[in-house]
Amino acid sequence: MSDVLIQVGQRIREIRKEKGYSQNILAEKCGFTFSYIGGVERAEKNISLINLAKIAEGLDVGIHQFFIYSYEYEHLSDKEELIKELVSMLIDQNPDTIEMAKNILKEVIRYSQK
Incomplete structure (x- = not known):
């Protein structure tokens, strides 16, 4: 598993939970299945930029929010x-x-x- 997939998946999960969304709710907002969202959060899916943008829109955040984790390591x-x-x-x-x-x-x- 790629570190970037793990870290982005964790950020998606953090933001989703901050918003009070279940995986089902986020999936509906994005047009995905809850199992796809779960796979992204667990870094089991190599997510495309297009799907990442859809998730950002569903969470009402900028796509850059998924990459903020990197500051913790710098x-x-x-x-x-x-x-x-x-x-x-x-x-x-x-x-x-x-x-x-x-x-x-x-x-x-x-x-x-x-």
């Missing part, structure tokens, strides 16, 4: 760790809160450059 600089922490804080916020945070951050940066 050594990030202190600056990158802080940026990752900021993104984590914002990822589940509503658009108004994100916009407000962006505006505050702009002001902080502008002030610090004086």
Whole structure:
């Protein structure tokens, strides 16, 4: 089994569970069978990009969300760790809160450059 298949399958399972979806619900949203979704999550299926895009759409996430696992294995600089922490804080916020945070951050940066 390929490490990438294992890691992507695990990310799909994590996101599916975060959304509160069963394999049946996700399968219906994507036009697949629940056994196909299970096979992808267990890394038994070599999923195509087209099917990966369908699963992303069914989960209402960007396809890049399936590859976020890779950051866990990379050594990030202190600056990158802080940026990752900021993104984590914002990822589940509503658009108004994100916009407000962006505006505050702009002001902080502008002030610090004086």
